Amino acid sequence: DSGVYPPLGLMYLAAYLTQNSDHQVQIIDMPVEKMTYETLEKEIKERAPDVVGIHATTFTIVDALLVANTVKKVKPHIHVCLGGPHTTIYPEETIDSPEIDFLVLGEGEVIFTELINALENGGDLKKIKGIVFKRGGKIINNGLAEPISDLNKLPFPNRKLIPYQKYHSIIARHPVITTFLTSRGCPYHCTFCYQFMGRNYRYRSVANVMEEIEECLKLGIKEFFFFDETFTINRERALAICDEIINRKLDISWEIRARVNTVDREMLAKFKKAGCERIQFGVETSSPEILKIIKKGITITQVREAFKMAKDVGLTTFADFMIGLPTETREQALRTIEFSKELKPNYVQFGITTPLPATELYESGFEKGLYHEDYWRDFARNPSKEFIPKVWEEHLLREELLFLLNYAYRSFYMRPSYILKELFRIKSFDELKRKVKGGLKISRLKSKF
Numbered sequence: 001d002s003g004v005y006p007p008l009g010l011m012y013l014a015a016y017l018t019q020n021s022d023h024q025v026q027i028i029d030m031p032v033e034k035m036t037y038e039t040l041e042k043e044i045k046e047r048a049p050d051v052v053g054i055h056a057t058t059f060t061i062v063d064a065l066l067v068a069n070t071v072k073k074v075k076p077h078i079h080v081c082l083g084g085p086h087t088t089i090y091p092e093e094t095i096d097s098p099e100i101d102f103l104v105l106g107e108g109e110v111i112f113t114e115l116i117n118a119l120e121n122g123g124d125l126k127k128i129k130g131i132v133f134k135r136g137g138k139i140i141n142n143g144l145a146e147p148i149s150d151l152n153k154l155p156f157p158n159r160k161l162i163p164y165q166k167y168h169s170i171i172a173r174h175p176v177i178t179t180f181l182t183s184r185g186c187p188y189h190c191t192f193c194y195q196f197m198g199r200n201y202r203y204r205s206v207a208n209v210m211e212e213i214e215e216c217l218k219l220g221i222k223e224f225f226f227f228d229e230t231f232t233i234n235r236e237r238a239l240a241i242c243d244e245i246i247n248r249k250l251d252i253s254w255e256i257r258a259r260v261n262t263v264d265r266e267m268l269a270k271f272k273k274a275g276c277e278r279i280q281f282g283v284e285t286s287s288p289e290i291l292k293i294i295k296k297g298i299t300i301t302q303v304r305e306a307f308k309m310a311k312d313v314g315l316t317t318f319a320d321f322m323i324g325l326p327t328e329t330r331e332q333a334l335r336t337i338e339f340s341k342e343l344k345p346n347y348v349q350f351g352i353t354t355p356l357p358a359t360e361l362y363e364s365g366f367e368k369g370l371y372h373e374d375y376w377r378d379f380a381r382n383p384s385k386e387f388i389p390k391v392w393e394e395h396l397l398r399e400e401l402l403f404l405l406n407y408a409y410r411s412f413y414m415r416p417s418y419i420l421k422e423l424f425r426i427k428s429f430d431e432l433k434r435k436v437k438g439g440l441k442i443s444r445l446k447s448k449f
Contacts, residue, residue, distance in 0.1 A: 003169030004032045008179045008227065009055050009084070009108070011157030016109035019155045023116055027161040030067075037070050044074040051116055053104075056084040058357055058376065061094070062383045068099040079119060083108045085196040088144075089358045090380035091132045095139055103132040106144050107184070107197070109154060147197070151184060151204045156212045164219060171318070171347055173253045173277055174223040178216055180254075182209050182241070186229035188259070190282075191294045191360040192322070192353065201233055206240045213250060223277075224254040231256035232263055239267060242274035253277045255318075260306035261298045269313045278346070279310050280318040286339035287332050290325050294361070307343045319345040323408065324353040324392050324401045326364070333396065337408045341415070346422070350408040352401045353392040361392070370394060 007029050014025045028035070028043060035043070044052075052071045056064035068080045083104035087094050095103050104111050111130035118125055125133060130145035148154065159178065169177050183203035186195055213224065232238050245252065255278040256271070263279075271279070283303050284296055291298060310317050321340055323333050340348050355362040357376040365371055371390055379387050391398050412418070 003172070003177070004167050005169075005177075005179050005225070006032075006157075006159065006162055006164065006167045007055065008157055008181065010053070011159060011162065012109055012154065013053060013083075013112050014161050015155040015158040017113050017116060018158065020113050021117055023120070025158075025161065027158075029162055032163060032166050037066060040067065040070050041074055044071055044078075048075075049078060051079040051081060051119065053081045053083060053112060056082045056086045056094075058086045058089070058380070059389075061086050061380070062385055062387075065097060065099065065383060068097070072099045081112070081115065083112065085194065086357075086380070087132070088196065089194070090377065091141055092139055093377065093380035095132045095134060096381070101133065105130045105132065107148050110148065111145055147185070147200060147202070149202060151202055152208045156215055159216070159219060159221075164221065169225070171255075171278065171316075172223050176221055177223040177225055178221045179227050180212070180216075180224045181227050182231065183228045183233070187233070188230070188297060189295045189360075190297075191326075191364065192356065194356055194358045195229075197229070203234060203237060206237065206244055209241055210244050210248065213245075213252065214248075217250065217252070222252050224252060226254060226256045228257060230259050230262060232258040232267065235262070235264075235267060239270055242270040242276075245274040250275070255280065257282075258306075259298060260302040263306055263309065265309045265313070268309050268315060272313045272315055276315060278316040278318055280320065281306060282320045283340075283343070284320065284322045285325055285328070285332070286336040287325075287328070290328055290332070293326050304343070307345060311344070316347070317343075317345040318347040318349070319343060321348060321350045321408070322353045323350055323404050324394075324396050326353075326361070326368075326392065326394060328353075329395050330400065330404075333404050337404070337411055340408070340412055348408075348412050350405055352398075352405055354389050355392060365390075365392070368394065 007027065010027050014027055017023055017025050026047060026049070028040070030040060054064045054067050064082060068082070071078050071080055079101045080099060081102040081104060082094060082100055087103040088105045091103055091105060094100060102115060104115065111128065114128045115125070115131055117123065118128060125131065126140065126142065129142050132139065132141045134140070164178065165176050167177055168175060183201060184197040185199060185201040186197070187199050187201050216224070252275050254276050256276065257280045260281050260283070268279070281303070284294065285291060286300065288300055291300070307317055307319070319340060321336055323336070355365050362376065370393060375390060391401055396404070
């Protein structure tokens, strides 16, 4: 109900494959089409593909394998290839699944195209850096390829291959939105984050970004969610993008992710002038001590200043928080919830701290004795619907964390003052419907703990 975002990675793969080969490419986005596996089976029979590529994160690997099983059920000789963060973290465990023929590690545009061309032409698979496959009962891992250095060489994501009119968000101004990447990589070292795109920050030219925006406008898309890890790392480039939007008089709305230590008043004012609607900041906690432990690299003073500046220039603000971070007590968690209201963002998102695979946070859990088995690797070996990810239970147990999470949402969103303020901000009936639907779900959350 909060929204559906287009499959940006698949659209990039499709665009690059189309540009650099003669292969016919199609995309099936099961969530937006509300497809069942029975429906997928019919689609596979009708489309009769030679190769099926599936995106997989660790949280969606069970679904990805169900898709692979469905494909093999229709025709066992269809080549099934998985890509995404999960395959890069756990290649040997994933390729061991009988329904998987190939893995693509890291950024997949070039690698996947080389793989498809080799399958058609009988090329030597051992020469393709970035793939994993099985031969003679043995796993062959060709290792990671270098990240794509010049992002300008990538074609724009092929939005014509998806029902692009169906993508939306509860916080959007327009009924149709799209996701957008102007850079890849993140140089920061937050302990809870896995950097699939690497720490080498690479970015597209301003002209290249403008060309894609104008292409989207021709499709009738006017709202953009920039999914860069941090849009504001390169200040001059961020300002230059704004200047181009203003000079070209582009009538668009957009949202960015930023860090509170990378913005200033001039930048934020320029964002607003160029049509930026929302800015999302990762705050995580109100505790300076915990910020240091998770290596966030920001201060509470910077948090307050960033939110104040953003509100002063008229930007809508979105704050992300985590509950149950390392060393956090119940009292500190409650202070963070109160801090979320003190900042007065327009939207908040709370999450229970969950140690993710291949993160420093996950490794530190072993050191603290919070768990003793490598449960994510065990899950990768045997993905199961019954698997429940562990949360960080240093001082707060799962049940109390869940109650705190529900309390945080109700405490923030169910305030009469907040509801009244947001009602005055609504600009369309579609926006009103989306927010009422979301509000009704929040109102049903349990709030006693």
